Amino acid sequence: MTSPLTIRHGGLDDVPAVLALLDRATEWLVARGRTDQWGTEPHSTNPRRVEQIREFATGGGLWVGETGGRLVGALAVGDAMSYIPPATEPELYVRLLVTDRASKGSGIGTDLLDHARALARGLGVGLLRVDCFGGGDGELIRYYEKQGFTRGEPFGVPISDSVWPGQVLFQRL
Template sequence: MSDDLSLRPGGPADASEVLRLLDSATAWLVARGRTGQWGTEPASTDPRRITQAQAWATGGGLWLAELAGRPVGALVVGAATGYVPPATEPELYVNLLVTDRAYGGRGIGDRLLAHAADLARQRGVGLLRVDCYAGGDGALVRWYERQGFVRTEPFTVERPGREPWPGQVLARRVA
């Protein structure tokens, strides 16, 4: 992990940075033929994703990881999304975790998830959950497992006119 990586809360002006990070990650996935997760089009051209990024930036749960003042990762925490089974106890939910793939291998995602666990502890919550794309070769699910998460419920998001989106909820206990 880079020692110069810093975390800061995000705000309304950071919606464009979230979209830039999503665009970068989508381009990286597309270049590797991994289009099932986020498709092929940039988030910054999708009205639904633009609205979502604005909501994240104004919702109070956005955190940005920065190297030399440049955002290289984003974390959004809050309530679980409506398409996943509800938790049976209080939780903190990771709504978004995205990193700039140009800085891969620096532990940015690890650091953001550690921060999410710290936020859960500060709130007196013992459960951290996340959902992710479970299609393809399952690499993303395995990455979360390496971060200490355990698979809980699989789910599917139906998308009219498109293939269903396979997802996996994962949970991690926070001491």
């Protein structure tokens, strides 16, 4: 990274850039044969996904990371997604974490997760949870474990004629 990461609240003006990050991440996954995580279609052409990112922005839970005036990461926090078993205590939930694949390995994801931890502590919350794709080779699960998260319960989301495998992870603060 050539300049430090600045994290700020995201708004509606940031939605296209966040969708572009998601599109590039999908292209990266597809190029590696990992179509089972997010499929092959751009997020920016999926009305449901576009509305979700807009809701993150209008709900106050969207944060974006910039370096050199360029948006390179996004984080959304709030309540757990509807398909996730509820927590038994107050929590902050990471609803989205995406970084620019061109900046892979530069610590953007770590910085955004540190921001989520700080937000949770500021709310007096001692539990941070996240979910991710639980299939494939488990690389994404291992990423979160390296970030200090512990595996919780696996889950599945019915999609058409299959089930998308997910994994909840948690971290005590």
